[in-house]
Amino acid sequence: MYRILIADDEPMIRKGLEKLVGQSGQPLASLRLADNGLEALRQIREERPDFLFTDIRMPKMDGLELCRQVSEMDPDIQIVVVSGYNDFEYAQKCLSYGVKEYLLKPVSKKAVEGALSKLVSLHAKQKSQAFVSVKKLEQWAVQAEEAIWSLQQEALQAVMAEAKQELSSYRLKLSHLVDVLGEFSALLNQKLNVRDVFTFTERLQLHDVAGEEEAWIRFEASLELLLQDLKIKRKGKLKDPVEEAKQYIEDHLAEDVSLEEVAERIGLNASYFSQLFKQSTQETFVQYRTRRRIELAKKLLAQPHYRITDISGEVGYADHPHFTKTFKKYTGFLPSEYRHKLGIE
Known part of the structure; x- marks a missing residue:
């Protein structure tokens, strides 16, 4: 299953490429669109694609700069440049950034299928070159499982240290390391x-x-969290720790509750809890708490008997101007404007 990103500022071409890629017969995990290089870069950081199709001339960030930054960020992302005839010489500069294919507009179905076949072949070759013994992964998984089940934190850390040392010696590219850690x-x-x-x-x-360092931090934290999760389950606290944390935040929205306080409340190390919360909610602790505060503020603003200055305190903002600024950032309206929109004067 392949993740593909298409960057082109012309809607017709962008949609046309989307259709041709969708009809190529290749298995797709995701197919996303961007209308400029800057937006494409943002989406790449959000979710790494396997293949990138990009135009040369785009606003905010052109295709050449996008290729340069992508090649520095992750050279394993396979790039196809799509451009007009007049941009051919310009597009040639992209070759130094690892571009694997060049397509001339208007792009045909056959050309897209051919380019994708080439990219898929290169992708498979990359993965074969980064072969890690299945037997070795199985061995590590058995050792880690035994350490977690017996609540032996030092033994678990020893397994992770051994795995990290050996995998680091392979000098895997980031995408391959992510695959291996995911399989583990x-x-x-x-x-x-x-x-x-x-x-x-x-x-x-x-x-x-x-x-790589961030990948290892997340991986190691996820294993530690499994051990902590088992401790909680054996104590009879079968409630999901993240759900328990959410409820605690909900019950204390008017207070300045810290991540450390919530982590202690549910019996987890603060750094592990931070990783667990982000992975489970796709939001940081602060982002989640702020969003819930704003959602509560919207409910209170819909009730005419509440004064706006009182509402800021009810949702945890002692500083009213800070509440007003945060509310507008999240909703696009000042609290008074939001209330007026509801027909409440």
Whole structure:
């Protein structure tokens, strides 16, 4: 399953490429569109694509600069340049940034299929070059599962250290490392669930990591979280720690509750809890708390008997101007404007 991003500022061409790629017969995990290079770069950081189709001339950031930045960020992303005849010499400069194919507008179905076949072949070759022994992954997963099940934190850390040292010696590219760590995590979760005592949910998310160090931090935190999760389950606290944290935040929206306070409340290390919360909600602790405060503020603003200055305190903002600024950032309206929109004067 391949993730593909198309960047072109011309809507007709963008939609046309989307249709041709969709009809190519290649299995797609996602197919996203961007109308300029800057937006494309933002989406790449949000979720790494396997293949990028990009125009040369685009506003905000042109295709040449996009190719340069992508090649520095992750050279494993396969790039296809799509441009008009007059841009051919300009497009040739992209070759130094690892561009694998050049398509001339108007693009035909045959040309897109041919380019995708080439990219798929290169992708498969990359993965074969980064081969990591399945037997070795199985061995690590068995050791990690035993350490977690027996609540041996030092043993778990030793397994992670061994895995990190050996995998680092392979000098894997980021995309390959993400695949290997993802497979390790899936194997581990599978082995824990085979015991059929507690249910363990896969929480590792690596699709948006910016580098190897971040990938390792998330991976190691996810294993530590499994151990902490098992401790909680054995104490009879079967409630999901993230759901418990959400409820605590909800009950204390008017207070300046910290991440550390909530982590202590549910019995988790603060750094592990931070990783767990982000992976489960796709928001940081602060982002989630702010969003819930604004949602509560909107409900209170819909009730005429509440004064706006009182509402800011009700949702945890002692500083009224700060509440007003935050509310507008999230909703596009000042609190008074939002209330006026509801027909309340």
